[in-house]
Amino acid sequence: MNDLTGNPLFDTPVMRKLAALLETLKPSQRKVGEFILRNPLRAAMLSISEIGRESETSPAAVNRLGNRLGLNGFTGLRMALVNHLLAVVSPHLQLAATEMSPGNTLQGQLKQNLAEALQAGQHNGDQVFEAAVQALCEAERLFILGGSRCHPLAQVLEQHLVPYHPSCLAICLSAGLDSMAQRIAYVQPGDTLVVMSLPPYNRYAIHLAEMALDRGATVLALTDSPASPLAGTHVLYAPADKAQSGTGLGPAFAIVDALIAGVRKRLSVADDQALAQVQEALHAAQWPAIEAPANRAG
Structure with a gap:
């Protein structure tokens, strides 16, 4: 497992434990775990059925993952996610919450790019x-x-x-x-x-x-x-x-x-x-400047 120390979005007990156990999880539970690790902010706000659908598994797999983490099923898992990530607000969610839709305009796309850059900052x-x-x-x-x-x-x-x-x-x-x-x-x-x-x-x-x-x-x-x-x-x-x-x-x-x-x-x-x-040496080695040809009449 990669060292998560110093990454504000992943250096928390629930994320560290999930990352450490990921390789040992059963396939369906691992898919849920990978979804949470890729979407740590959004996962804290989804229901058990929504996480099951987004991870292409089932609510039962989500619940079993919570038990595997020692969090008493989905209820404990969601509480752990909320407690550790509540203070972090996703730039994507901030953008979606505004009345201005990004659409396909230049300003809208630039706002989206800014939100994505800010999100990268939160991940590191x-x-x-x-x-x-x-x-x-x-x-x-x-x-x-x-x-x-x-x-x-x-x-x-x-x-x-x-x-x-x-x-x-x-x-x-x-x-x-x-x-x-x-x-x-x-x-x-x-x-x-x-x-x-x-x-x-x-x-x-x-x-x-x-x-x-x-x-x-x-x-x-x-x-x-x-x-x-x-x-x-x-x-x-x-x-x-x-x-x-x-x-x-x-x-x-x-x-x-x-x-x-x-x-x-x-x-x-x-x-x-x-x-x-280097630039000085290259400048000294340059050929004499070639004069521009005179304009021809007609």
């Missing part, structure tokens, strides 16, 4: 984020792997970290499993592998993350919730529920952008000097 604590930034800054070599639809995020992260980390390399899944495995096989203690995978999870990305962990490398995982099979040394959560519009990558992109900003803030002084020297 400052302590975990700082540890992730530190892992990026202190890596001897940096590898980035974006599973399936997360590959564009890997390219963005690589593009913006290369000036600060010349060894940064984005690994493309389309190159084939053999090619990816060959690259990951050389990771070692001191290296950092960033792995991003959202539902539907890419099993190759998950296996390669496990390989890197086994080899002693630091793995920074970006996924949707503690229900994800992706494990890492440090884990950041980008909620990906059905209510999100567009690509559904908004929360994940917000976290990637925050990581880039965090690295820049830590490494900007030394690397800005190095970049200035």
